[in-house]
Amino acid sequence: xxxxxxxxxxxxxxxxxxxxxxxxxxxxxxxxxxxxxxxxxxxxxxxxxxxxxxxxxxxxxxxxxxxxxxxxxxxxxxxxxxxxxxxxxxxxxxxxxxxxxxxxxxxxxxxxxxxxxxxxxxxxxxxxxxxxxxxxxxxxxxxxxxxxxxxxxxxxxxxxxxxxxxxxxxxxxxxxxxxxxxxxxxxxxxxxxxxxxxxxxxxxxxxxxxxxxxxxxxxxxxxxxxxxxxxxxxxxxxxxxxxxxxxxxxxxxxxxxxxxxxxxxxxxxxxxxxxxxxxxxxxxxxxxxxxxxxxxxxxxxxxxxxxxxxxxxxxxxxxxxxxxxxxxxxx
Amino acid sequence: xxxxxxxxxxxxxxxxxxxxxxxxxxxxxxxxxxxxxxxxxxxxxxxxxxxxxxxxxxxxxxxxxxxxxxxxxxxxxxxxxxxxxxxxxxxxxxxxxxxxxxxxxxxxxxxxxxxxxxxxxxxxxxxxxxxxxxxxxxxxxxxxxxxxxxxxxxxxxxxxxxxxxxxxxxxxxxxxxxxxxxxxxxxxxxxxxxxxxxxxxxxxxxxxxxxxxxxxxxxxxxxxxxxxxxxxxxxxxxxxxxxxxxxxxxxxxxxxxxxxxxxxxxxxxxxxxxxxxxxxxxxxxxxxxxxxxxxxxxxxxxxxxxxxxxxxxxxxxxxxxxxxxxxxxxx
Numbered sequence: 001x002x003x004x005x006x007x008x009x010x011x012x013x014x015x016x017x018x019x020x021x022x023x024x025x026x027x028x029x030x031x032x033x034x035x036x037x038x039x040x041x042x043x044x045x046x047x048x049x050x051x052x053x054x055x056x057x058x059x060x061x062x063x064x065x066x067x068x069x070x071x072x073x074x075x076x077x078x079x080x081x082x083x084x085x086x087x088x089x090x091x092x093x094x095x096x097x098x099x100x101x102x103x104x105x106x107x108x109x110x111x112x113x114x115x116x117x118x119x120x121x122x123x124x125x126x127x128x129x130x131x132x133x134x135x136x137x138x139x140x141x142x143x144x145x146x147x148x149x150x151x152x153x154x155x156x157x158x159x160x161x162x163x164x165x166x167x168x169x170x171x172x173x174x175x176x177x178x179x180x181x182x183x184x185x186x187x188x189x190x191x192x193x194x195x196x197x198x199x200x201x202x203x204x205x206x207x208x209x210x211x212x213x214x215x216x217x218x219x220x221x222x223x224x225x226x227x228x229x230x231x232x233x234x235x236x237x238x239x240x241x242x243x244x245x246x247x248x249x250x251x252x253x254x255x256x257x258x259x260x261x262x263x264x265x266x267x268x269x270x271x272x273x274x275x276x277x278x279x280x281x282x283x284x285x286x287x288x289x290x291x292x293x294x295x296x297x298x299x300x301x302x303x304x305x306x307x308x309x310x311x312x313x314x315x316x317x318x319x320x321x322x323x324x325x326x327x328x329x330x331x
Numbered sequence: 332x333x334x335x336x337x338x339x340x341x342x343x344x345x346x347x348x349x350x351x352x353x354x355x356x357x358x359x360x361x362x363x364x365x366x367x368x369x370x371x372x373x374x375x376x377x378x379x380x381x382x383x384x385x386x387x388x389x390x391x392x393x394x395x396x397x398x399x400x401x402x403x404x405x406x407x408x409x410x411x412x413x414x415x416x417x418x419x420x421x422x423x424x425x426x427x428x429x430x431x432x433x434x435x436x437x438x439x440x441x442x443x444x445x446x447x448x449x450x451x452x453x454x455x456x457x458x459x460x461x462x463x464x465x466x467x468x469x470x471x472x473x474x475x476x477x478x479x480x481x482x483x484x485x486x487x488x489x490x491x492x493x494x495x496x497x498x499x500x501x502x503x504x505x506x507x508x509x510x511x512x513x514x515x516x517x518x519x520x521x522x523x524x525x526x527x528x529x530x531x532x533x534x535x536x537x538x539x540x541x542x543x544x545x546x547x548x549x550x551x552x553x554x555x556x557x558x559x560x561x562x563x564x565x566x567x568x569x570x571x572x573x574x575x576x577x578x579x580x581x582x583x584x585x586x587x588x589x590x591x592x593x594x595x596x597x598x599x600x601x602x603x604x605x606x607x608x609x610x611x612x613x614x615x616x617x618x619x620x621x622x623x624x625x626x627x628x629x630x631x632x633x634x635x636x637x638x639x640x641x642x643x644x645x646x647x648x649x650x651x652x653x654x655x656x657x658x659x660x661x662x
Contacts, residue, residue: 030484035414035551036379036380036381036414036415039377039380039476041377046369046371049367049457050366050367051423051424055461055463057464058464080366083366083644084365084366092381092382094382094383094384096470097384125380126381127382128470132389132466133465133466134388134463134466134468135464137465139384139425139459139470141382143380146369150369151367154364219365220366231364246376258337284418315528
C-alpha cells in the first residue's frame with residue numbers, strides 16, 4: 001500500500017479507518033501496512049489475474065450510489081475470473097480520488113466493497129490511494145485460482161459444440177436506456193430491476209468453477225453478446241450461430257423492448273451484461289444443467305458451433321439478421 | 332484484456348500492434364486475447380503483488396517523454412517488489428487514455444515498457460484499455476515471487492540492527508526543484524542526472540532478492556527517507572536513529588544543495604527516491620556487502636535501531652535535528 005498523508009480524514013487515517021478493515025481477513029495483506037501483499041497459491045493451482053478500470057463519466061456517474069460504484073468496479077473483475085473458471089481469492093485497488101469525493105462517499109464506497117467481499121468470500125490484498133485532478137478512477141486487479149492447466153479460455157470451441165449463456169441478456173442496456181430517458185413508459189419495478197442490472201453486475205462466481213471439465217471455451221459478456229461470441233469464434237477459429245428466439249430476455253426487458261428479432265438484436269448488441277457465454281459438447285448437457293442448478297445460476301442454450309468463421313445471428317424465420325454494430329465501441 | 336473498438340488506430344488494432352507484443356514472452360497472457368491471464372507460481376514460492384497508479388499532472392507532466400512515463404509507472408511498482416525481496420514475474424496495465432494521446436505517444440510509451448521489460452526480464456500479462464475524459468492515468472499491478480515465508484516486510488527490525496540504504500537519496504527531489512526552476516545555477520550534466528532520477532526510478536531489482544536471509548526489515552523509499560523509516564519504526568515497534576553525515580548524497584545533489592545537515596535533511600525529506608531502506612543485524616555486514624557488490628548496487632550504513640519509537644535524525648554535532656515535514660504529503 002503506497003499511501004501519503006492528506007487533508008480530509010487524512011489519507012493514513014482514511015486507510016486505517018475505512019480500507020484496512022477490508023484486508024483484515026487476508027494475512028498476506030499485512031493490514032495494508034507494507035509495500036506489497038503476499039498470496040500463497042496452492043501447488044495444484046495456477047493463478048488467474050485480470051484488471052479493469054472504471055471511470056466517472058465513462059463507466060458510472062458522479063451521483064451513482066457509492067456502494068454500487070464499488071460493487072461494479074469489483075464485479076466486472078470478478079466476472080472475468082468467473083468466466084475463466086477461477087475461484088476468486090482477493091483483489092488490489094488503485095483509488096484515484098478527486099477533490100469532490102468526501103469521507104461520506106468513501107464510507108459508503110467501502111461499505112459496498114465489504115458487502116461484496118462477504119458475498120464472494122474474498123479480501124482486499126493491497127492497493128494505492130492517490131489524488132487526481134480528473135474524474136474518480138478505480139482500477140481493480142482481481143486474482144483467483146484454478147487447477148493447473150484447467151483455466152477456461154476463449155480458445156477451444158469445436159464444431160458441433162453447443163453455445164450457452166447464463167442469466168438474461170440486454171438488461172443493462174435496457175437500464176441505461178431508461179436512465180437516459182430513451183425508453184417509453186416503464187413500471188417502477190421494471191425500472192429498478194433494469195437500472196440495477198446496469199449499475200451492479202452479478203458476476204457468476206458460483207457457476208464459473210463448475211464449468212471446468214464441461215465447457216470447451218468461455219468468456220464474460222461485457223461488450224455485447226454477439227461481439228463477445230465473435231471473440232470466441234475468432235480465437236477458436238470456428239463459426240458461431242446464435243438463434244434469436246433462444247436468447248434469454250428478462251420479463252422486464254421484454255416489456256421494455258418487446259421480444260421480436262429486433263428486440264433480441266438490440267439486447268444482444270448492448271454491453272455490460274457480465275453473464276458467461278460458453279461452448280460445450282452436446283454430451284455434457286446433463287452435468288451442465290446439474291452444475292447450473294447447484295450454483296443457482298440459470299443457463300440457456302442459444303446456438304451451435306460450426307466450421308467457418310464469425311458469428312451468424314438467425315431470426316425466427318431462419319434467415320441471417322445483419323449485425324452492423326455488434327458491441328459497444330469505447331473510443 | 333478487456334478492450335473495445337475505437338477511433339485512432341482503433342483500440343483492437345492498438346492492442347494488436349503496440350501492446351500484444353509486450354505479452355509475447357508470457358504464455359499465460361494468451362496474446363492478450365482472453366479475459367484474464369494465468370501465472371504458474373512455483374510450489375516453493377509465494378506470490379508478491381503490488382499496485383501503484385501514476386497520473387498526468389500528479390506523478391508526471393503531459394510533455395514528459397512517453398517512454399519515461401512508461402518506465403516510471405513500471406519502475407515504482409518494481410521498486411515495491413524489489414524491497415520485498417521478490418523476483419519480478421510480470422505485470423498488468425490499466426491504461427486510461429484521454430483524447431490528447433495519439434498513436435505516436437502510445438508508440439513511444441510501448442517502447443519504454445519494452446525497454447524495461449528487457450532490462451528486468453518481465454512480460455506484460457494483461458490489462459485494460461479505456462477512454463477517460465480526465466488526465467492520462469496508468470495503474471500497474473506487478474507480481475513477483477519469493478521463497479515461501481521469506482518476503483521482506485516492514486516489520487522485523489530489532490534493537491541493535493543497523494540501518495542501510497541503497498544508492499543516493501534526494502536526487503529526485505533535486506530534479507523536481509530544477510524542473511520547477513527553484514534551483515540556482517546547475518551544470519548541464521547535473522541537470523540531466525537529477526531530472527533523470529526524478530523521471531525514472533532505478534528499481535533495485537538486482538539487489539532485493541539478495542537481501543533475503545540478511546535484512547530484518549525493508550521497504551522502498553518513495554515518500555522520503557525519514558518518513559519511510561518511520562514506517563519501519565512504527566510497524567516494527569522500534570526507534571530508528573539516522574546520522575545525517577552518513578546519508579549518501581550524489582555529487583550532483585551536493586553541488587545543488589550543499590552537504591551540510593540542512594541539505595541532508597532536505598534530501599531525506601524529499602520523495603521519489605525508489606531506493607531500498609533496510610535494517611540488518613551487525614553480523615551480516617560482510618555478506619550484505621558481497622551481495623551489493625554482486626548486484627552492482629551500492630549500499631550505505633546510515634544509522635541504527637534502538638528500543639523506543641519513531642525516527643531520530645542526528646546532525647554532525649550529535650544533536651537531534653527536528654523533522655517537521657518528514658515526507659511528501661499527497662492530498
